[in-house]
Amino acid sequence: MKPTRKSIFMIAYFDFEGNITPVKFKLFNEEQEKITIKIERLIKKELNKFAGNNMLIYTCEICTDNTIKLIELRYELDTCRWYLY
Template sequence: MVDMKVVMQPIEMIAWFDIPGTPRPIRFRHDGNVVKIEQIIRLSEEKLAGNRMKIYECQSNVNGQLKRYELKYELGTCKWFLYKI
């Protein structure tokens, strides 16, 4: 596994929700670039200070290079974050 840097930046996200209500990220904007999520490797959930969050470990081809990153979705506020890259 490649070491990733924690950035925890809020991002704009396009996602769809399945019938039970689980969000599935499609693409997001970071530093003015649109990143298409090509693969969700792992989906987990954590509770941080009473705040439930879904964690998506993903990978995408960014500028011709395969990048791995983590996204977080805060269930209480419906906000998306780029957590690690």
């Protein structure tokens, strides 16, 4: 039942057309330390309109501990919040 998501600090850029591209984000790990993660590559971007709630879903590649991982970032348009899934 419990959603597996985390609120994150995000730096993203917004272009003339209104496209949003995430650049890097910060979050607290289990030891409550702040860690910064850079987004290496954007794989996919889609708009999810479930339950009338608009969310931009980004599938991205990040590099931590010298391994490349796939992650999902979501931007909730109504609340302007970023989440890591």
